[in-house]
Amino acid sequence: MSPRVLVVDDEPFIVTGLRTFLEDEGMHVDSAGSGEEAVDIVRNDSGIDVCIMDMRLPGMNGDTTIRTLYEICPDLRFIIHTGSADYSIPDDLRAIGIDERQLFAKPLLDMMPLAETVAALAGGRD
Amino acid sequence: MKNYTSILIVCTLILVGFFLSWYVDRSYESYYESQQVLAQHSTRGVARIIKLYINEVRRRVDLFAEEEGDVISKLSRNPADAEMHEQFTNRVKRHFPDLFAYTITNSLGEVLLDDFEGKVANLCQTDIHQFAAGEDQKVFIHPNPVGYHFDIMATWKNLAGDQGVFFISINPKVLARILANSQLHDHELILLHREKPGLIEITADGTRADLQGKTSLDPEEMARIGFTAPVKGSLWTLADLPAANLFSAHKKLLWRRAVSIFLVFLLFSGVMAVLIRRAELRRGKAEQAVRESRSQLEKRVASRTQQLSITNTQLESEIHDRQRAERALKHEINERRQTGDTLRALHEITSAQKLPFHDKVKALLENGCQQFKLPIGILAHIEGDRYEVVQSISPDESIVPGTVFELGNTYCRETLRADGPVGFEHAAHSDWKNHPCYQAFKLETYLGIPVIAGSKAYGTLNFSSPAPRKERFTTTDVEILRMMGQWLGSEIYRQQTEQAYKQERNKVQRYLDVAGVIMLVVGADQRVSMINRKGCELLGGSEQDIIGKNWFDNYIPAADREDIKKFFVKIMANEGELIEYYQNPVVTRSGEERLIAWHNTLLYDDAGNITASLSSGEDITLQQQAQEQLRQSEEQLRLTLENAPIGILTSGLDGRLLSVNPAFCNILGYSAAELIHLSVEDITHPDDWKETRTRFQALVSGDIDSYELEKRYLRRDGSVITGRARAGLVRDAQGKPLMVVGEVEDITQRERTEKMFQRVVESAPNAIVMMNSESRIVLVNSQTEKYFGYRREELLGKPIEVLIPERLRENHPVYVESFKSEQRARPMGLGRNLFGLRKDGSEFPIEVGLSPVETGQELLILSAIVDISERVRSDRELQRMRTYLKNIIDSMPSVLVGVDKQGRVTEWNQSAEKATGVQNDKAIGQPFRQLFPELESQLDNISEAIRTHTPMRTERLITEKNGEPRYADVMVYPLLANGSAGAVIRVDDITSRVRIEQMMVQTEKMMSVGGLAAGMAHEINNPLSGVLQSCQNIQRRLSPDLEPNQRTAEALGVDLERVYRYLDARGIIDFVNAIQQSASRASHIVADMLAYSRSTSTDFQTARVEEMLDTVVRLAASDYDLKKKYDFKQVEIVRDFDPELDTLICDHTEIEQVLLNLIKNAAQAMSDGGTPLPHRITLRTRREDGFGRIEVEDNGPGMDVQTQRRVFEPFFTTKTVGVGTGLGLSVSYFIITEQHKGTIDVTSNPGEGTCFTVRLPLHGKPDK
Structure with missing residues (x-):
């Protein structure tokens, strides 16, 4: 069973880039342009394994979206993909098991480590 | 008396009451009148206005009816024509905004048309009929169930001759408004029906219809109406109704005012009465008391005879007590006055500026004696155990200023110990009787205070008396004493400091004066x-x-x-x-x-x-004069010698003169004939005769052949001359004495000259020494004795050299010879320092004037010697001062160069020597431009400064030295003096300061880069993500290895391998790589720039230095970029670690970043070629004072000075484009200097290598 991934980013190029790469890696990729959209998707479809989350989003920001998604679906795993260099993981996100290994800074020179982490997180879930 | 007062008061009150009531009446009347007049005027005026208004309406109605006659007739013929009706109605409304209703009738008054459905009231009908009948044209007012109105009628007619009445009803609200606006305060204007008295038509509140219930005036109100005026042309009368209480209220007010005034008066009178009563009572009592005391006195007189003795004593004691109290009172008053006087006097003394200090103190002491009632006042100066009276006052002036006591024998010792006022009034009755002072002087009373000058006790101010004081000293006394002491202290201190200041100021002057x-x-x-x-x-x-x-x-x-x-x-x-x-x-x-x-x-x-x-x-006038006189007398001597007339005579053996020559006659003033009859005895001074006779006889008797004698002769005129006589015996052929031949030389003149010479020499202010041709001393004066310490006899005949120090003797004969050959008066030893040698062997500086004295036989040399020790000392002092000044100028860090008008150097201090390498003696007199070619641009400024007398300043003058820019501040100060001008140029090398400033600017620049980066990093990172991810996806999707690619290719019938080869062949793969690498570089730049903004989140911990360096070396070895360019394994890493420097407190990841950067730079620099193998990086640590030092040194190509200076600048790079971001070292610089408060420096010798030195505070960065 291939992992199912939800890419949340307001930058369409980034979504496309990640989607292309991960699909080539054999994953099933959904995408959302905002936190609210992501919440809708997860609410209707609990089969998603990993969510790659941009932090600076229009409307609901990344942190809040993660908290909301975690409430809806505690099994969901998260990868933080942010362009803010000084981002540090807040304590409440650490509490739900997010650590530096799940933190990826934009721009990614190589998407492979990300893909590997997605696979590992999805695998861990099973 | 009492009754009289009361009556007076009552009368006054009654009078006042009358006056007030009269005043109230008068005021009320005038008020009433004024109100009446006002009401009259307003009523009349308003009535006129209303009339005007009605007239106007009427005029408009007439006009309208006339104009609209045709329409009205048309309308009256077709009352059913609704449209026409409506048009007409609108027109009427437009003309009469206050329209209530209108009606049109024929000439009979029969209603043809109306606008309220025929409900024309009867009253109106009546009116219309009356109007139509031409009976009445007045304005009518009608109460109407619908509205109150007044009617105005006009005749209408058309061309056809039809006519009728145009009847228009107007809503009179305008009138109500007029009334409201016009009525006075407290007055009401009311329109009443003229024919129905009391019926209200219109008020300010509205028409009768609006007045609820109250439609008519009641009799009371009717009575109150003050004034009425008919409104002409209507049935109205305008009435003015004053407010019900208008006058009564005003009257009340007046009365209230009058009563209150009266009450105040009453109160005042009451108080007066009471006061007078009280005074009277007191007087009465006093009278009573007088009466009583009189009666008592009478009683006492009556019983006096009986109680005489008792009464007497009582009376006496009473009187005594009273007197005592009185005295005490007087005393107190006196005391106060005294204190006041004292304070005033004290103030006068202390503030009198012209009074000399001595007089001030005197006044102060007198004042104190007066105040404290003590006869003795002393200002004493105490030093150690010495108590010296500085100034004093005593009854018979027994205590003289300058008297000294031992401090222990004075009360003042205790005063000084107490460090405050000490006083007692009767020593015999206290412990003071044991005090040595009491024992010695029996001073009963004492009051003293220390006088503190500055912070040092100067002495005391004290007052005393041998008699005990009756009263104790009061606190006032002590305070006054304290004030005196304080003033004295400050005055003495002021004088002391003034003295010291004066001394300082006059130091030089005094020195010069002495x-x-x-x-x-x-x-x-x-x-x-x-x-x-x-x-x-x-x-x-x-x-x-x-x-x-x-x-x-x-x-x-x-x-x-x-x-x-x-x-x-x-x-x-x-x-x-x-x-x-x-x-x-x-x-x-x-x-x-x-x-x-x-x-x-x-x-x-x-x-x-x-x-x-x-x-x-x-x-040296005297000296010169002495020398002159000497020369003169010597001249005379010589003349005398040369021109001496020799008298020749012969005498018989008996002494009788036989023959004389004319010279002899001249000497003695006789003629030859006269002399022939005289004997030797006659012409010899009696006192010298004895001697002459003895010699003469010896000669005549043949005992001697000749003699020579200086003797006095008597001249013919009785005067005496001195002559030198030489006599010889003339024998005949047989040898028998024949006669005596004599020669007489007049030496009077010579003797006189010699004496004068002697006197001149003696009185000369200088030492005068004469030596003969053999350089032996033949003459000295008393000053010489004083100067050299010899007695005269000790010197005469001695060689001159005894007066010359041994070290100078050797050459002296040479100088003597040269003088002899010149033979003219001149100072000795020009340009040489001359010294005299005293008998005790000490030397002293001298000046010597020399004069040759020709005696005819030999050349004598006269020396006038001046002791110039004093002068030499002054000169030395002067020299010392100048040296001191010179030292100050030399010790200034600035280059100071003095130039004259021509630009030649006149002053050159040590800093100038240092800056140019030219010594002072070489520089003086040289042109400035030659010594400071780099300041040639200042020459204009120098001449400008001299010309305009203003200092010129040039800041940051850039010069070049050894190919490096130097910065200097140049100041040119003009120096002015009559006839000569110049300038001083001050040059301060501010290169290092400018460098530091530039460094600061650079840091500033980096900070701003950091701030910018933080803001834009996110914005740049997103697009970079798009680029990089797309590139990676392109690369992957072009790869023939990826399975989905193959599937898609197959489905499209494309050979993926060939596509790839095509792309490769056309360089497309490389283009994609290029995009990827470019984006990647951009991303690195952003990351580096971000380092600047991460100043707050650093994490200071104890870090092991060695560990950090090892980590960095490991990282460097595995660095991908580095490996690509350069094989790190070829680099020899030399570790030179100081065991003393074990740990540092720092953010180790950041320091590692810096060190990694340095090592990578070193490795890259060495790889650029030209570096001989083995490539070596030396890592060195040292512990310094408060700092840990880490050095990264390579043996690469090094860098030149310009590069060294710019190496920490952001975006400065020597690497080929694309290799470095140009931020690595500036980030390092930022981390070290800003975040760790350390330093980072670079030293490099091109061709030998580069060494970066990082210094970090041992105990982490200091807290802010």
């Missing part, structure tokens, strides 16, 4: 700017007189003036050669000329310019 020589400073303006006492004495004037005067015009004889002045000007312009010693005459006030031997030096200002000449001079 100097034995004249000291004179003449400024470049030729004016005397300083002269000492000796100088004043010589010139005959006070210092004030002389200072400021032109030296040459006032004190130099006219004959020499111009020459000396010219010479002086030259010297001041630094052109002539200064003559250190010279003599010239000066003119004193009395006009006398004195010859002064001057010793000159020049005074320079801070800039080294000549500002004045300082001369020390000695009055």
Whole structure:
């Protein structure tokens, strides 16, 4: 069973880039342009394994979206993909098991480590 | 009396009451009248306005009816024509905004048309009929169930001759408004029906219809109506209704006012009455008391005889008590007055500025004695155990200022110990009786206080008395004493400091004054700017007189003036050669000329310019005169010798003169004939006769052949001359004595001259020594004895060399010979320092004037010797001062160069020597431009400064030295003096300061980059993500290995391998790589820039230095970029670690980043080629004072100075484009200096390698 991934980013190029790469890696990729959209998707479809989350989003920001998604679906795993260099993981996100290994800074020179982490997180879930 | 007062008061009250009631009436009347007048005017006026209004409406109705006659007739014929009806109605409304209704009738008054459905009220109908009948044209007012209105009618007619009445009803609200606006305060204007009295038509509140219920006035109101006016042309009367209480209220107010005034009056009278009553009561009581006491007295008188003794004593004691109390009171008053006087006097004393201190103290002591009622007042100065009376007051002046006591024997010892006021009134009755002072002086009373001058006890101020004091000292006394003591202390301290200041100020002056020589400073303006006492004495004037005067015009004889002045000007312009010693005459006030031997030096200002000449001079007039006189007398001597007339005579053996020559006659004043009859005895002075006779007889008897004798002769006129006589015996052929031949030489003149010579020599102020041709001393004067310490006899006949120090003796004969060959008067040893040798072996500096004295037989040399020790000492002091000044100038860090007008150097301090490498003696006189070619641009400024007399400043003058820019601040100060001008140039090398500033600017620049980066990092990272991810996806999707690619290719029938080869062949793969690498570089730049903004989140911890370096080396070895370019394994890493430097407190990840950067740079630099193998990076750690030092040194190509300076600048890189971001070192710089408060430096020798040195505080960065 291939992992199912939800890419949340307001930058369409980034979504496309990640989607292309991960699909080539054999994953099933959904995408959302905002936190609210992501919440809708997860609410209707609990089969998603990993969510790659941009932090600076229009409307609901990344942190809040993660908290909301975690409430809806505690099994969901998260990868933080942010362009803010000084981002540090807040304590409440650490509490739900997010650590530096799940933190990826934009721009990614190589998407492979990300893909590997997605696979590992999805695998861990099973 | 009492009744009289009461009556007076009551009368006054009644009068006041009357007056007030009259006043109230009067006021009320005038108020009433004024109100009436007002009401009348307003009523009439308003009635007129209403009339005007109605007239106007009526005019408009007439006009309308006339104009609309046709329409009305048309309308009246077709009342059913609704449209026409409506149009007409609108027109009417437009013309009469207050329209209530209108009606049209025919000429009979029959209604043809109306606008309220035919409900024309009966009243109106009646009106219309009346109008139509031409009976009445008044305005009617009608109460109407619908509205109140007044009607106005007009006749209408058309061309056809039809006519009727146009009846229009107007809503009278306008009238209500007029009333409301016009009525007075407290008055109401009401329109009443003229024919129905009391019926209200319109008020300010509205028409009758609006008034609820109250439609008519009641009788009371009718009565109140003040004024009415008919409104002409209507049935109305306008009435003015004053408010019900208008007048009564006003009357009440007036009365209230009057009553309150009356009450106040009443109260006042009451109080007066009470007061008067009280006074009367008191008086009564007093009278009573008087009566009583009188009666008591009478009683007492009555019983007096019985109680005489008792009463008497009682009375007496009572009187006594009273007197005592009175005395005490008087005393107290006196005491107060005394204190007041004392304070006033004290103030006068202390504030009297002209009073000398001594007088002030005297006044103060007198004042104190008076205040404290003590006869003795003393201001004492105490030093150690010495108590000295400075100033005093005592009854018979028994205590004289200057008297000294031992401190222990005075009460003041206790005062000083107490450090505050001490006083007692009766020592015998207290412990004080044991005090040594009491034992010695029996002083019963004492009051004293220490006098503190500055912080030091000066002595005491004390007052005392041998008698005990009746009263105790009061606190006032003590306070006054304290004030006196404080004032004295501060005054003495002020005097002391003033004294010290004066001493300081006059130090130089005093020194110069005591100097034995004249000291004179003449400024470049030729004016005397300083002269000492000796100088004043010589010139005959006070210092004030002389200072400021032109030296040459006032004190130099006219004959020499111009020459000396010219010479002086030259010297001041630094052109002539200064003559250190010279003599010239000066003119004193009395006009006398004195010859002064001057010793000159020049005074320079801070800039080294000549500002004045300082001369020390000695009055050598006397010396010169003495020498002159000597020369003169010597001349006379010589003349005398040469021209001496020799008298020749012969005498018989009996002494009778036989023959004489004319010279002899001249000597004695006789004629030859006269002399022939005289004997030797006759012409010999009686006192010398005995001697003469003895010799003569011895000669005649043949015992001697001849004799020589100096003896006195008597001349014919009785005067005496001295003659030298030589006599010989003439024998005949047989040898028998025949006669005596004599020669007489008149030596009177010579003797006189010699005596004078002697006197001159003795009185000369200088030592005078004469030596003969064999250099032996033949004459000395008493001054010589004084100077050299020999007695005269000890010197005479001794070689001159005994007076010369041994070390100078050797050459002396040579000088003597040269003088002999010249034979003219001159100073000795010009340009040499001469010294005299005293008997006790000590030496002293001298000046010697030499004169040759030709005696005819031999050449004598006369030396006048002056002791110049004093002058030499002054000169030395002067020299010391100048050296001191020079040292100060030299010790200044700035380059100081003095130049004259021509730009030649006149002053050159050590900093200038250091800056140019040119020694002072080489630089003086050289052109400035030659010594400071880099400051050539300043030459204009120098001449400008001299010309305009203003300092010129040039900041940050950029010069170049050894190919490096240097910065300098240059200041040019003009120096001014009459006739000569110059400038001082100060040069401060501020290169290092400018460098530091530039460094700061650079840091600033980096900070701003950091701030910018933080803001834009996110914005750039997103697009970069798009680029990089897309590139990676392109690369992957082009790859033939990826399975989905193959599937898609197959489905499309494309050979993926071939596509790939095509892309490769066309370089497309490389393009994609290029995009990826470019984006990747951009991303690195952003990341580096971000480092600047991460200043707050650093994490300071203890880090092991060695571990950090190892980590960094490991990282460097595995660095992908580095491996690509360079094989790190080839680099030899040398570790030179200081075991003392074990740990540092720092953010180790950041420090590692810095070190990694340095090592990578080193490795890359060495890989650039040209570096000989083995490539070596030396990592060195050292512990320094408060710092840990880490060095990264390579043996690469190194860098030049320019690169070194810029290496930490952001975006500065030496690497080929694309290799470095240009931020690595500036990020390092930021991390070290900003975040760790350390330093990072670079040293490098091109071709030898580069060394970066990082210094970090051992204990982490200091807290902010």
